[in-house]
Amino acid sequence: MRIGRLFRPRARGKLRWGITFLIILGLVATLYDGLQYYNGNRDNWNKGLKARGMGELLPALGWPSWPPRDFALGLDLQGGTHLVYEADMKDVAGGDRDSALEGVRDVIERRVNIFGVSEPVVQTSKTGGAYRVVVELAGVSDPTKTIEQIGERTLLEFKEQNPAALTADRSTELNPEQKKQLADFNTVAKKQADEALTAVRAPGADFNALVAKYSQDDPTKDKGGDLGWITSKSPEGPLIPSVQPLKPGEISPTLFEDERGYQVVKFLEKRDTSDKEIRARHILICYKGVASCTKERSKDEAKALAETLKKTITPENFADLATKNSDDTGSATRGGDLGFFGKGMMVPVFEAAAFALQKGQISDVVESDFGFHIILKTDERPVSEYHVARALIYKKSASDFLPPPEFWKSTGLTGKHLKKAYVTSAQQTGQIQVGLDFNDEGTKLFQEITKRNKGKPLGIFLDGNSIIDTNGDHVIDQRDTYAPNVNDEIIGGSAVISGNMTSQEAKILAQRLNAGALPVPVALVSQNTVGASLGADSLHKSIFAGFIGLLLVALFMILYYRVPGVLAVIALCLYSTLILAIFKLFGVTLTLAGIAGFILSIGIAVDANILIFERMKEELRAGKSLDASIRDGFTRAWTSISDSNVSSLITAFVLYSFSTSLIKGFALTLSVGIVVSMFSAIVVTRQLLRLVAGWRISKNVWLFGGPRQKATPELVQRAPGASSVQ
Secondary structure, rough: HHHHHHHOOOHHHHHHHHHHHHHHHHHHHHHHHHHHHHHHHHHHHHHHHHHHHHHEEEEEEEOOOOOOOOOOHHHHOOEEEEEEEEEOOOOOOOOHHHHHHHHHHHHHHHHHOOOOOOEEEEEEEEOOOHHHHHHHEOOOOOOOOHHHHHOOOOOEEEEOOOOOHHHOOOOOOHHHHHHHHHHHHHHHHHHHHHHHHHOOOOOOOOOOHHHHHOOOOHHOOOOEEEEEEEEEEOOOHHHHHHOOOOOOOOOOOEEEEEOOOOEEEEEEEEEEEEEEEEEEEEEEEEEOOOOOOOOOOOOHHHHHHHHHHHHHHHOOOEEEEEEEEOOOOHHOOOOEEEEOOOOOOOHHHHHHHHHHHOOEEEOOOOOOOOEEEEEEEEEEEEEEEEEEEEEEEOOEEEEHHOOOOOEEEEEEHHHEEEEEEEEOOOOOOEEEEEEEEEEEHHHHHHHHHHOOOOOOEEEEEOEEEEEEOOOOOOOOOOOOOOOOOOOOOOOOOOOEEEEEOOHHHHHHHHHHHHHHOOOOOOOEEEEEEEEEHHHHHHHHHHHHHHHHHHHHHHHHHHHHHHHHHHHHHHHHHHHHHHHHHHHHHOOOOHHHHHHHHHHHHHHHHHHHHHHHHHHHHHHHHHHOOOOHHHHHHHHHHHHHHHHHHHHHHHHHHHHOOOOOOOHHHHHHHHHHHHHHHHHHHHHHHHHHHHHHOOOOOEEEEHHHOOOOOOOHHHHOOOEEEEEEEE
C-alpha cells in the first residue's frame, strides 16, 4: 500500500514532491552560478575533512571538482575593441556581393579565432550601399596585431606534397656554430638544475618557493610544481621509478633527465586504485601475411605448431620454449616476458585472454592480427597512482635548430587563378560536389599539377588552413590534413571536389573558395577601444543596480502583501538564480543592455505575482476560503498574465530580429526572463502558497491580504487530503 502511494501520491504528497524539486533546482542553480567560488575553495574544504581524520574516506566524502565555467561578458563589460571594416565591392558583380561579404566574414572570423579571443563577435551589415563587417573582440585592449592580420588580403593556395618530407628522414647534423650553441645552452641548463637540486634538498628549504624561482614549466610553477596524480600510463609516467624508493615528502637525490630537460622531483603520496596490472609471458607463432612476420609458413601450419606446443608447455618450461620458438623477437630473448601491462596496452583479444587467467595459468591458443599466442600469467598487482611535484629546467636538442621540412609545398596555383567555385551534383549518382573553374593561366597550371600528382592528394589552403575542414580548426602541416585526391590529369580548367559532403558543407566550401578568389579588399573605417577598468566599473555598477532593484522590490512586496510577498521574494530569488544559470549554461553574452533586460524581467516577474495577489485579496474579502482564494486567484489572473507576457515576447522577438547586436542582447535576456518569470509566478509561488496554507499561520487571513479578523472554521485552509471541518 505504501509503495502504491509512492507512485500515486495524494495531494499533500504531490505538494511535498513539488517543493522538494524546487529546493533541488535552486541548489543546483546556485552551485552552477557560483562554480568559480566553489572550485576556488574546494581544496581547502577537503583539507578540512582530512584534518578531521577523514582522509581515508575522502574519495567518498570529499567535495568533487566541477569543470569551471564563467559568464560570457560582452565588450562593454569586459573591455576590448570594436572594429568596423568596409569591403570594396567595385570589382564584384552585383549578384556575387552578398556571397563575397559572407566569405570575407568567414575568413575574418577564422583569423580572429587564431588569436584565441574569447567569444569574438563577427557580423555583417549593409547600410546605404556600404558592405561592412563588424568585429567585437572582448578582452583585447591592444588589437594592433589582430588588425594587421585581418587587413591582409585573403590567400588561397593549392599545394602538393613535399617529396623531401615523404621519402627521407630529417637530418640532425648540426653545423659547428649550432653544435656550440646547443652545448652551451645545455651546460647552463644542467648547472641551473644542479643548483636547484642543491637548494631544495637543503634543510628547511621551501620547495614551492624554489619551484617558483627555478622551474620553467609555466602551467605548474605557480602550483608548487604539482603534477597531480600520475600513473605509469600518464605522460609523466616515466617519473615514477625515480620516486618509488622515496618516502612521502622526500625529494629525489638525483636529477631526472629526459628529452625535455632536467627535473627535480618530489614525492608527495601514493595510493592504489581499483585497476589492475598483470605480468605475462607469451609465445607467438606467426604466418605469412600478418604484420611483421618473416616466416613462410601458412596459417594452418602456424595454428598446428601452436597447438602442438600447447600440449607440452608448463609454467616451468614456458620461458625456455618461448626463447626457442616465439616469433616475437622483442620478447623471445627474455623468455617471452612482456613485463607489467594494464588494460588498453595490448590488442583487445590478447588483453581479454590474459586478464581472464589466474596467476600461473596458461591460456589456450589465442588468435590475433599478429598470429597465434600462448599466454602465461605470471603476476598481478594493483595500479598505483603517485602524487608528484617537480621543477623542470628545459634543455635543447638538435631538432630545435633544424625545423622539420614542410609537408606541403606551393604549386604556384592560387586564388587569383580561380574564376569561381559552385555547388553541383554528379549526373549519374546525384552526389553533392563542389565545382571549380580556372582562368586561362590557372588551366595550364592545374593541368601540369594534376599530371604530376596523379593518385596523390592536392591540398587546398586558405590563409594557411586546410579549407576542406569545414570546422575551421584542423591543424595544418600534418600528414592527415584533409585534401582531395587527384584521380587523373585534368584538362580544360574545370574540376570537381567530391566526397561525403552535405549540401550545407558543400556551400561552405564553395563560399571559402570564392572568398579566396574574389578580389575583395577590406579597409578599417572605425576603431573603438573600451578599457578593461571601464568595463569592470560598468559591471560592478550593473550588479549593484540589480541588487538595489531586487531589494526595493522585495521590501515593497513584503510590506504591502505580507506573507504572499515573502513567498514572492523567495520565488524571485529562485528566478534570479535560474536565469543566471541559463545564461551561463547556454553561453549568453551579457552586455549592459542584456543586464538591463534581465533587470526589467525582474519587474515583469513581480507584475505577475501582483496580479495574482490582488485577485486573491478580492476573493478573500468576498468571503471565500484561503484555498479557494489561492485557486481562483491564479486561475482568473492567468488570462491577464499570459496576454501581457505574450505581447512582451512579441516585442522582444521583433527587437531581436530587426535590430543591431546591442539591442539583440537586451531582447534575448528579456525573452528568457519573461519565460522563466511565468514559471516562477505560476509554479513556484503557487506551490509555496499551497504549502504555507497548510500551516497554522493560515488562520489569520489578514496576513494573506484578507480582512482584519481571524478566520472562521469555514475560512481555515485545510491541508490537502485532510478531512474537512463539519
